[in-house]
Amino acid sequence: MTDDAPDADVRPDGGTEAAGADDVALDPWGSSTVSDYRKLFEEFGIEEFDEVLPEVPDPHYLMRRGVIFGHRDYRPVADAMRDDEPFAALSGFMPTGDPHIGHKLVFDEIIWHQEQGGDAHALIADLEAHSARGLTWDEIDEHARDYILSLLALGFDPDEGELYRQSDNRELQDLAFELGAEANFSELQAIYDFDGETDVSHMQSVVTQMADILYPQLDEPKPTVIPVGPDQDPHMRLARDLAARMRFFKVTEAFASFEADDAERVLLRRAYDARGEYAEDTDRPRCGEAADWLRAEADPSDARDSVAEKLDSAGKEPLRPRTRFLDRQATGEAFDALVEAVPGEKRVYDEHVDAFELDHAEADELAREVELDHGGYGFLPPSSIYHRFMTGLTGGKMSSSVPASHISLLDDPEDGYDKVKSATTGGRTTAEEQREKGGKADECPVYELYAYLLSGDDDEFAKEVYDECVGGERLCGGCKEQAAELMEEFLEEHQEKREEWAEKLDGIDIDLDSDRKRA
Ligand code: TRP
Ligand code: SF4
Secondary structure (H helix, E strand, C coil), X not given: CCCCCCCCCCCCCCXXXXXXXXXXXXXXXXXXXXXXXXXXXXXXXXXXXXXXXXXXXXXCHHHHCCCEEEEECCHHHHHHHHHCCCCEEEEEECCCCCCEHHHHHHHHHHHHHHHCCCEEEEEECHHHHHHHCCCCHHHHHXXXXXXXXXXXXXXXXCCCCEEEEHHHCHHHHHHHHHHHCXXXXXXXXXXXXXXXXXXXXXXXXXXXXXXXXXXXXXXXXXXXXXXXXXXXXXXXXHHHHHHHHCCCEEEEEECCCCCCCXXXXXXXXXXXHCHHHHCCCCCCCEHHHHHHHHHHHCCCCHHHHHHHHHHHHHCCCECCCEEEEEECCCCHHHHHHHHHHCCCCEEECCCEEXXXXXXHHHHHHHHHHHHHHCCCCCCCCCEEEEECCCECXXXXXXXXXXXXXXXXXXXXXXXXXXXXXXXXXXXXXXXXXXXXXXXXXXXXXXXXXXXXXXXXXXXXXXXXHHHHHHCCCCCHHHHHHHHHHHHHHHHHHHHHHHHHHHHHHHXXXXXXXXXXXXX
């Protein structure tokens, strides 16, 4: 192939927006395919990263370039970063093979949060690798070492941050045990498709991951981000749920002595706001009056009928907004202490306390204080950010079982060069056509290499490659040559740093020689 001729190879699907495929599977242990990232927003409630991007001080290039495309609740982390408050980042790696350029995204994300002042944690998910993937402890030890060396070579500071392996961390396992008491088999079955054949250790690795995710908050509750691929989202949803279930109190908004769900609460708020229209005494709108008003005014719905019924039974009780502390896991002592601590007018019931002079944020803070004073964890719901999966160099999925599809951080630099040179591209069939129509950078794994890795922090360079490609000025031969050289340099430099760290590995607080028996 001459230098400036585009590739003749036809690109199979596997681009970020492959046509036709409309299934989105988020399976932590299966093959996760995301054919349409928009579905993740619509179906799973992941939020678009662009929406918080303006609030992130000095965002990482992976954020600026949309490689990190989604998040759950990242705002508290961004706020903490900006206000110099404590925050943390944690991610985990299953040591099932060589670390590759997909893992580098996550290493970089952890390191960046560390540089921004966060407590950084990286863990080796060896219990998971052993139970869910069946690796032996010898294999695990070898891979664990490789992950740690690459993380260090990329800039993780082990004096400031924490490295651990799941099998070696007693505190983590104790937390996993406590969290396991809040989850049952039916729930794991529903989330992960577990069945009667699923082994118990695999389930234990799930609660261990839940503990990993909450581990940075063991000293004190703090906003924590978990950078992962979207395949891990089921874990995030469960972890956020468990974090809430561990809390002593749940703080909600209420309008009368009875409990309401979210949909009912919306209607209660409307009825309260409209009290001028129906209440005999607008200072004391009665529940019964509100029920009649809702039946006449609100659209028919299950929530309307159920809330009207509740309002009817409350009858003459006045409708009055308040902040409610529901007792979830509180000890009797903690509940009494909370009652004592609520300032101003309050009403105490068996399972809840209503406060009339506290807003939601103040109530939240008070609930957490009392919980911490009485030996609770006070967890904040953990946040997550999601990066796009890299397209394989051969088109389709990047897969560790297809060496040509990915670049391992341990690849011989020359092999790295060769793999890039033989990669599939988004180029046209002939050079003429490419000059005329431009290349399809958006569907090109080589362009991805530039955007995800080779351009580093240099946005201008990434943009130049893009613009030249789609403008028809850049042809694939030369483009791949440049990328291949950059990859070779990157691998050389990375591996030198790995060697430097290999010398110092003894000084690092992680045991890479597991004493577990063969199993
Ligand atoms: N399950 C993750 C994987 O398959 C590894 C992992 C374990 C992890 N614990 C974690 C990831 C905590 C993020 C946070 O790669
Ligand atoms: Fe070709 Fe480079 Fe454009 Fe990809 S980015 S299509 S390799 S010119």
